[in-house]
Amino acid sequence: MNTKQSSDNASAIDQIWKSFASVKLTIGLLLTLAATSIVGTLIPQNEAPGAYLQSFGETLYRVFSLLGLFDMYHSWWFRALILLLVVNIIVCSIDRLQATWKIIFARNPRFNIARYRQLKNKTEFNQDGAAAHLKELYLPVISRRFRFHRTEDNDNGFAIYAEKGRLTRLGVYVVHLSVVILLIGGLIGSIFGFEGYVNLGPGDSAHTIQLRPDNQILPLGFEVRCDDFIVEFYDSGAPKEFRSSLSILKQGKVVAQKDIIVNDPLHFEGISFFQASYGQLSPTEMILNFTSQATGMIYSQTAAIGQPVVIPEDLGTFTLKKFTRQANFKGHNIGEAFVGELTPPNGQPIEVTLPLKFPSFDKMRKGQIIVAIADFVPRYYTGLQVSRDPGVWVVYTGFILMIIGIYITFFMSHQQLCVEVTTEGPKSQVMVAGTSNKNKMGMQKRVAQLAHRLENLPPP
Amino acid sequence: MNSSLILSIITFVYGLAGFLYIFAWIFKKPAAAKIASWVAIVGLMGNTAGIILRWVESYRMGIGHAPFSNLYESLVFFAWTIALIYLVVERKAGNRTIGAFTMPIAFLAMAYASLKTGISSDIQPLIPALKSNWLIAHVITCFIGYAAFATSFGIGAMYLMRQGREAEAVTWLDIAKPLTLFIFVLLFSRVLLAGNWAMAIIIALPLCVLFYIGVLLVRRMPADVKNRLLGVFPEAAILDELGYQVTLFGFLFLSIGIISGAVWANSAWGRYWGWDPKETWSLITWFIYATLLHARLMRGWRGRRIAYLSLVGFAAVLFTYFGVNLLPGLHSYGAFSQ
Numbered sequence: 001m002n003t004k005q006s007s008d009n010a011s012a013i014d015q016i017w018k019s020f021a022s023v024k025l026t027i028g029l030l031l032t033l034a035a036t037s038i039v040g041t042l043i044p045q046n047e048a049p050g051a052y053l054q055s056f057g058e059t060l061y062r063v064f065s066l067l068g069l070f071d072m073y074h075s076w077w078f079r080a081l082i083l084l085l086v087v088n089i090i091v092c093s094i095d096r097l098q099a100t101w102k103i104i105f106a107r108n109p110r111f112n113i114a115r116y117r118q119l120k121n122k123t124e125f126n127q128d129g130a131a132a133h134l135k136e137l138y139l140p141v142i143s144r145r146f147r148f149h150r151t152e153d154n155d156n157g158f159a160i161y162a163e164k165g166r167l168t169r170l171g172v173y174v175v176h177l178s179v180v181i182l183l184i185g186g187l188i189g190s191i192f193g194f195e196g197y198v199n200l201g202p203g204d205s206a207h208t209i210q211l212r213p214d215n216q217i218l219p220l221g222f223e224v225r226c227d228d229f230i231v232e233f234y235d236s237g238a239p240k241e242f243r244s245s246l247s248i249l250k251q252g253k254v255v256a257q258k259d260i261i262v263n264d265p266l267h268f269e270g271i272s273f274f275q276a277s278y279g280q281l282s283p284t285e286m287i288l289n290f291t292s293q294a295t296g297m298i299y300s301q302t303a304a305i306g307q308p309v310v311i312p313e314d315l316g317t318f319t320l321k322k323f324t325r326q327a328n329f330k331g332h333n334i335g336e337a338f339v340g341e342l343t344p345p346n347g348q349p350i351e352v353t354l355p356l357k358f359p360s361f362d363k364m365r366k367g368q369i370i371v372a373i374a375d376f377v378p379r380y381y382t383g384l385q386v387s388r389d390p391g392v393w394v395v396y397t398g399f400i401l402m403i404i405g406i407y408i409t410f411f412m413s414h415q416q417l418c419v420e421v422t423t424e425g426p427k428s429q430v431m432v433a434g435t436s437n438k439n440k441m442g443m444q445k446r447v448a449q450l451a452h453r454l455e456n457l458p459p460p
Numbered sequence: 461m462n463s464s465l466i467l468s469i470i471t472f473v474y475g476l477a478g479f480l481y482i483f484a485w486i487f488k489k490p491a492a493a494k495i496a497s498w499v500a501i502v503g504l505m506g507n508t509a510g511i512i513l514r515w516v517e518s519y520r521m522g523i524g525h526a527p528f529s530n531l532y533e534s535l536v537f538f539a540w541t542i543a544l545i546y547l548v549v550e551r552k553a554g555n556r557t558i559g560a561f562t563m564p565i566a567f568l569a570m571a572y573a574s575l576k577t578g579i580s581s582d583i584q585p586l587i588p589a590l591k592s593n594w595l596i597a598h599v600i601t602c603f604i605g606y607a608a609f610a611t612s613f614g615i616g617a618m619y620l621m622r623q624g625r626e627a628e629a630v631t632w633l634d635i636a637k638p639l640t641l642f643i644f645v646l647l648f649s650r651v652l653l654a655g656n657w658a659m660a661i662i663i664a665l666p667l668c669v670l671f672y673i674g675v676l677l678v679r680r681m682p683a684d685v686k687n688r689l690l691g692v693f694p695e696a697a698i699l700d701e702l703g704y705q706v707t708l709f710g711f712l713f714l715s716i717g718i719i720s721g722a723v724w725a726n727s728a729w730g731r732y733w734g735w736d737p738k739e740t741w742s743l744i745t746w747f748i749y750a751t752l753l754h755a756r757l758m759r760g761w762r763g764r765r766i767a768y769l770s771l772v773g774f775a776a777v778l779f780t781y782f783g784v785n786l787l788p789g790l791h792s793y794g795a796f797s798q
Contacts, residue, residue, distance in 0.1 A: 023758040027751050034747035034776075041737040041787050073735045186733070195731065234523075234585050241588055262588035263728045274730040275588075387730040395732060399719045406715055410708040441701055 020091035029085045040072040046213050086180060093176045104169050111161040116418035121444045122433035123451035131157045131423040137457050138419060146417060157422040165415055169437065171408030178405055182398035188391030194218060200226035201281050201381040209386045223249040224273065229382040231278055242275050244382040270388050277383030280336055282323030286376030293368050300374060315369045316344040327353055338373065413438040430454065463514035464581050466506055467536055471570040473503035474539065478567045481559035485692060493556035500563055504543045511536060514583065523585035528599035532581045535573035541607030542566040549611060553702055555694045561614035594724035602717035608710030609777045615703035616770035623696050623764055642668050644775055651783045700763050703770060704756065711749050718742050737787040741780040748773045
């Protein structure tokens with residue numbers, strides 16, 4: 001009874017093992033991963049719920065949300081698919097490695113001459129000379145091409161067996177291992193790493209950053225300061241370079257300094273600062289033009305935020321109140337703008353909006369005076385991506401292993417060769433046959449070339 | 461003589477090579493095929509010269525960078541790699557009919573780069589994100605991969621022309637095939653040619669009808685004509701093996717391309733993988749070809765099924781290359797200008 005049950009258990013485990021060792025499962029998983037991955041490229045990921053509600057409506061939003069489609073690459077079912085693939089890869093590899101272990105790690109490779117005689121693509125030719133003579137002739141040629149070779153003498157001749165690339169049979173396991181290492185690296189990153197951002201104006205510094213995607217605050221353990229930030233543009237208006245001069249401070253002391261640009265980050269204590277974005281800050285000073293409707297005169301004045309400017313012709317005072325990145329005009333977003341207050345000599349203050357995009361915007365107000373921005377020096381803040389990923393070197397190891405593994409798996413092969421010489425009188429009959437575990441057509445060509453070379457060797 | 465002019469001329473040279481390959485195949489004129497090879501070699505050399513000259517010109521303009529930075533330049537390089545890989549395959553296989561199915565792809569890539577509005581052939585300065593040594597490594601490896609897949613697509617199509625007809629009639633397949641074809645053609649005419657879906661349908665419908673008229677004509681062809689046309693193809697087993705070898709090559713380079721992109725992304729944005737649509741689509745392509753390799757090596761799939769997988773794989777390649785521009789994401793460098 002007991003034994004039956006345990007054998008039942010064993011067979012159940014066997015069944016599970018077998019189903020995970022199936023390449024059908026691999027193919028199914030790969031195709032499912034390919035098909036489901038498409039969804040996340042059609043639905044923008046990790047947007048605000050409001051945006052989704054608006055574009056999909058209530059019902060679809062709920063269904064999609066339930067399926068985790070708004071962050072689908074981190075959803076439970078996508079992770080489960082990847083986990084299944086990993087288990088599948090590991091089980092398959094162990095299963096097959098057990099079977100090929102003996103072939104791969106045999107001390108003394110076994111050769112079976114009958115097998116070579118049966119090969120379809122073998123070359124046979126006759127050559128003058130006895131076996132001993134031909135052996136001397138052939139061995140150097142073969143040993144140059146194959147790492148391992150062994151000669152077996154028999155009654156009326158000999159056979160040379162040679163092979164190389166036995167270990168290339170391990171290539172596929174290297175690729176599989178690399179996939180597992182990659183995913184372990186990714187896991188390490190997602191558990192022990194973080195991804196966040198911080199925006200700094202020139203001169204600003206920060207002890208904390210905000211994490212993505214939930215804007216949690218994370219203390220850095222040191223201070224990062226933006227000493228300077230420069231944006232350069234090409235004539236076409238396309239950005240040329242963003243450069244942030246960063247300092248790292250500990251207890252008020254500068255311990256590291258670097259100018260970072262896109263593609264060249266600053267690394268400090270495992271945390272990296274990347275030049276990610278930029279934006280406009282309120283300029284400290286600007287030149288305003290006041291056009292008098294009565295006289296048509298234009299007066300230029302320097303202005304700063306909060307400081308009232310007296311307008312000539314006794315037209316009152318103007319005070320810049322603030323800079324805003326998204327000004328509103330009758331419900332429309334008109335972009336970056338200054339907001340000021342115009343106080344006529346005897347009257348109520350009027351709010352005046354001066355959008356950067358539309359210089360003559362204030363004309364529409366049809367007042368006695370038109371206010372316009374003539375010039376200002378733009379000030380920018382730098383947007384830094386801050387991240388820590390202790391798994392990155394594990395991932396890179398996986399990358400290197402994967403490239404090496406794919407190369408070995410598909411472009412190298414385990415090649416075996418047999419040259420059999422049978423002497424009859426003064427002549428010998430030679431058979432050259434070979435086989436490989438991959439790229440059999442290429443091996444056929446190589447065997448034919450080798451046979452041709454052996455046949456036409458000059459006598460020593 | 462500037463690079464744009466040279467590259468426009470090369471478009472016609474590739475067109476001529478493709479035409480000669482097709483002509484030689486249909487009318488059984490081996491001499492024309494030989495000329496086609498020479499024309500293709502001249503085209504490849506001119507293409508090389510054009511790329512190098514463009515590189516030099518960018519330095520003369522003071523904005524020097526490798527010519528792999530926008531859609532125009534990538535298409536030119538795509539054509540170059542297709543021509544190169546095809547010529548290598550031609551040498552290895554010793555058969556010139558494959559040229560009738562691959563050189564036209566190189567021609568189409570060049571013609572599309574020159575003619576499509578919204579693809580600027582101007583040399584533009586690099587934006588900050590592209591200023592990296594990874595640019596050359598990433599673009600070259602990706603496009604070697606893409607071009608290899610384009611070649612295996614051409615070989616797969618040849619295989620299906622040769623062997624595809626012998627399939628037993630399966631009703632759902634008879635419905636599924638034209639439907640799949642229509643969806644693919646529709647998608648690509650939307651991505652590549654039309655600005656909206658209505659226009660895409662207007663382009664896609666006649667293309668599909670034309671394709672099926674072609675298929676019908678081939679089926680009704682007298683046996684001797686059919687044998688003459690298909691008899692010059694390499695043998696089915698050789699086509700199968702050849703397509704597979706080129707796919708392997710493509711898979712290696714696609715893998716290196718994705719990996720170099722990941723390393724680059726990590727140095728530019730602080731993350732090696734972010735599920736950006738282009739990244740995701742390159743991974744989808746990788747999954748499809750990984751499926752092909754496992755099916756072939758472990759399940760013994762050969763021939764027709766592998767050929768169909770190559771077609772699907774190449775569709776994924778094209779979508780990774782062009783289609784992603786319709787989707788939101790960071791990879792907008794190779795995109796059409798708005």
